Amino acid sequence: MIQFEHVSKRYGKAGVLAVDDLQLHVPGGRLFGMIGPNGAGKTTTIRMLTGILTPTQGHVRIGGIDMAKSPVEAKRLIGFVPDGHDLYERLTGMEYLRFIADLYQVDAVRRKAHIEKYLSLFELEDAAYNQIRSYSRGMKQKLTVIGALIHNPPVWVLDEPLVGLDPRAAHLLKQEMRLHCDAGNTVFFSTHVLEVAEKLCDEIAIIDKGRLIARGTMEELRSGEKCASLEQLFLDLTEVQQA
Numbered sequence: 001m002i003q004f005e006h007v008s009k010r011y012g013k014a015g016v017l018a019v020d021d022l023q024l025h026v027p028g029g030r031l032f033g034m035i036g037p038n039g040a041g042k043t044t045t046i047r048m049l050t051g052i053l054t055p056t057q058g059h060v061r062i063g064g065i066d067m068a069k070s071p072v073e074a075k076r077l078i079g080f081v082p083d084g085h086d087l088y089e090r091l092t093g094m095e096y097l098r099f100i101a102d103l104y105q106v107d108a109v110r111r112k113a114h115i116e117k118y119l120s121l122f123e124l125e126d127a128a129y130n131q132i133r134s135y136s137r138g139m140k141q142k143l144t145v146i147g148a149l150i151h152n153p154p155v156w157v158l159d160e161p162l163v164g165l166d167p168r169a170a171h172l173l174k175q176e177m178r179l180h181c182d183a184g185n186t187v188f189f190s191t192h193v194l195e196v197a198e199k200l201c202d203e204i205a206i207i208d209k210g211r212l213i214a215r216g217t218m219e220e221l222r223s224g225e226k227c228a229s230l231e232q233l234f235l236d237l238t239e240v241q242q243a
C-alpha cells in the first residue's frame with residue numbers, strides 16, 4: 001500500500017542527507033510504526049510520504065499511485081496528522097471540520113455522523129463552536145485527528161500523534177488506530193514511545209541517520225534474543241559512536 005523506492009532527501013545542495021536511499025514496502029492492513037533518534041529522518045520520511053516534500057531521489061507510491069506524478073489522486077488516499085498544529089486559528093473547530101469535509105467531498109450524512117461520533121468520543125463537543133486559537137495543545141491534536149479521519153482514508157499517517165494527549169485521549173487514539181487497521185486500512189506513524197510501538201504495531205522500522213537499520217515484527221527484531229525489549233534493541237542498534 002505504501003512504497004518507498006530508493007527514496008533520498010537532501011535539504012539544500014550541500015545540506016544534510018536527511019533520508020538515505022530508503023526502500024520500504026508496507027502492505028495494506030498493517031499498523032506500521034517508525035522509531036529512531038531525534039534527527040533520524042522520521043518527519044522527513046513522513047513529509048515525503050504525504051507529498052509535502054519532494055524526494056531528491058526515488059519514488060513514493062500510495063496504492064500504486066506515484067505521488068510525484070499524480071499528487072491529487074495519491075493524497076486523496078491519505079489522512080495526515082502532522083507533528084505541529086498549524087491550524088486555522090480563527091476558525092471554530094466545527095468550521096475547520098466542515099472545511100476539511102468539503103475538501104475531501106464527504107457527503108452531508110457521512111460528515112455529520114463522523115463529526116458527532118468523534119467530537120463526543122474525544123470530549124470536544126463543548127469546544128466545537130469556539131475558535132481554534134482558544135484550544136489547548138491536546139484539544140488541537142484531537143481536532144486534527146478527527147479531521148484526518150473524516151474521509152475514512154485507506155492510509156492514515158501520523159507524526160508523533162501521542163504528544164500532548166492525556167492518558168484517556170492517548171488510549172482512545174491507539175484504539176482508533178487499531179480499529180482503522182482492522183477495517184483493512186493501513187496506519188503509518190512515528191513515535192518515541194517505545195512501549196506503544198512494541199504493544200500496538202504489527203511491524204516496526206528503526207531509522208537512524210536517514211537509514212533504515214531494522215524492520216520487522218517484534219519477534220523478528222528480537223531474532224533470537226528472546227528477552228530483549230524494544231528499548232534495549234533501540235539502544236543497541238542506535239548506539240552513539242564514540243570518537
Ligand SMILES: Nc1ncnc2c1ncn2[C@@H]1O[C@H](COP(=O)(O)OP(=O)(O)OP(=O)(O)O)[C@@H](O)[C@H]1O
Nearest residue numbers: 011015016018036037038039040041042043044045
Ligand atoms: N527544513 C529543513 N532544513 C534543513 N534541514 C532539515 C530540515 N528539516 C529537517 N532537517 C534535518 O534533517 C534531519 C532529519 O530531520 P527530521 O525532522 O526528519 O528528524 P526526526 O527523525 O523527525 O527527528 P525528531 O525525532 O526530533 O522529530 C536532521 O538532521 C534535521 O536537522
Ligand SMILES: [Mg+2]
Nearest residue numbers: 042043044083
Ligand atoms: Mg520528527
